[in-house]
Amino acid sequence: MAAGIGDAAAGRLIGLGMGPGDPELITLKAARLLASLPVIAHIHAETPEAGAAGPASGGEAGLARGIAGDLIRADATLIAIAMPMREDRAAGAAAYDAGAARIAGHLAEGHDVGVLCEGDPLTFGSFMYLAARLSGRFRIEVVPGITSMTAAAARLVLPLAARTDSLAIIPATLPEAELARRLDAADGAAFLKIGRHLAKLRRVLTAAGLADHAWYVEHATRPEERILKLSMLADDTAPYFSLILVHRRGEATR
Numbered sequence: 547m548a549a550g551i552g553d554a555a556a557g558r559l560i561g562l563g564m565g566p567g568d569p570e571l572i573t574l575k576a577a578r579l580l581a582s583l584p585v586i587a588h589i590h591a592e593t594p595e596a597g598a599a600g601p602a603s604g605g606e607a608g609l610a611r612g613i614a615g616d617l618i619r620a621d622a623t624l625i626a627i628a629m630p631m632r633e634d635r636a637a638g639a640a641a642y643d644a645g646a647a648r649i650a651g652h653l654a655e656g657h658d659v660g661v662l663c664e665g666d667p668l669t670f671g672s673f674m675y676l677a678a679r680l681s682g683r684f685r686i687e688v689v690p691g692i693t694s695m696t697a698a699a700a701r702l703v704l705p706l707a708a709r710t711d712s713l714a715i716i717p718a719t720l721p722e723a724e725l726a727r728r729l730d731a732a733d734g735a736a737f738l739k740i741g742r743h744l745a746k747l748r749r750v751l752t753a754a755g756l757a758d759h760a761w762y763v764e765h766a767t768r769p770e771e772r773i774l775k776l777s778m779l780a781d782d783t784a785p786y787f788s789l790i791l792v793h794r795r796g797e798a799t800r
Contacts, residue, residue: 553684556653556654556656557653557654557655557657557658557684558653558658558684558685558686559653559659559661559676559680559687560688560689561660561661561663561667561674561686562576562580562610562689563576563663563665563688564610564613564665564691565613565665565697566664566693566697566698566767566768567609567765567767567771568613568697568767569613569614569617571691571692571697572613576691579660580618580619580660583619583622583660584619584623584657584658586618586622586660586661587625587645587649587660588610588624588662589608589610589626589662590608590626590628591608592628592630610662610664613662614662625645625649625659627642627644627648628641642676645676646679646680649680663691664691666690666693667691669715670717694738694763694789695715695736695789697766698761698763698773698789704791705793705799706793708798708799711733711798712731712732712733712734713733713734713736714734715735715736715738716737716738717737717738717739718737718739718744718746725746725750726750726753729754729792733795735791736789736791737791740784740785740789740790741786744781744782744783745782751776756794757777758775759792759793759795760775761773761774761776761791762775762776762779762790763788764785764788764789765785765787766789
């Protein structure tokens with residue numbers, strides 16, 4: 547994907563999908579670019595406030611930096627963008643503004659800049675907020691990545707959709723009634739950003755008669771990965787980077 551014509555002499559802003567955690571799931575194209583890009587940007591999450599919706603540590607692109615590891619060009623300039631994990635959206639917007647300004651300086655000098663993004667850059671990815679601020683001024687490209695949702699399905703060998711099925715990607719941060727409404731409209735669903743919303747999701751899935759069909763996955767493909775039926779999960783809360791997969795028939799191919 548490319549967007550924003552921009553100055554032909556300026557550098558390109560490139561969103562790099564790093565996949566869900568296993569470095570072997572980085573695409574060949576992303577690995578090639580990591581070895582050649584002169585500037586790499588990534589997000590470093592600040593300690594969140596109590597009850598914040600975001601991850602407890604690491605941050606999306608902070609984790610992506612760990613996935614990229616030593617694939618990054620040895621002499622690359624690294625831009626760490628501090629991201630406050632708070633309910634206050636103004637603080638996050640200010641961080642994106644500051645990060646975009648720093649990136650713009652390198653782009654204006656003709657340097658390509660890669661932005662690391664866990665999973666896929668355009669699926670709940672921080673990259674899209676930086677791209678929105680720089681679009682029109684600079685050329686933008688995206689290297690897609692494997693999402694945690696598809697990685698979790700692969701680990702379970704669980705089909706997500708078949709034939710005429712509809713599949714909903716639903717953030718667990720939504721109000722309970724809205725979660726139920728969106729679930730009701732779909733054959734299969736992937737609930738993301740579980741965190742402190744686990745109890746709410748249990749209620750929604752139980753009310754829909756789907757609790758026994760639901761699978762819980764945290765940190766998909768990483769060493770600390772955990773997979774089990776939701777009905778077997780005793781925890782009251784979950785990591786931010788966890789998800790639940792469910793299908794009305796138990797699996798899409800039945």
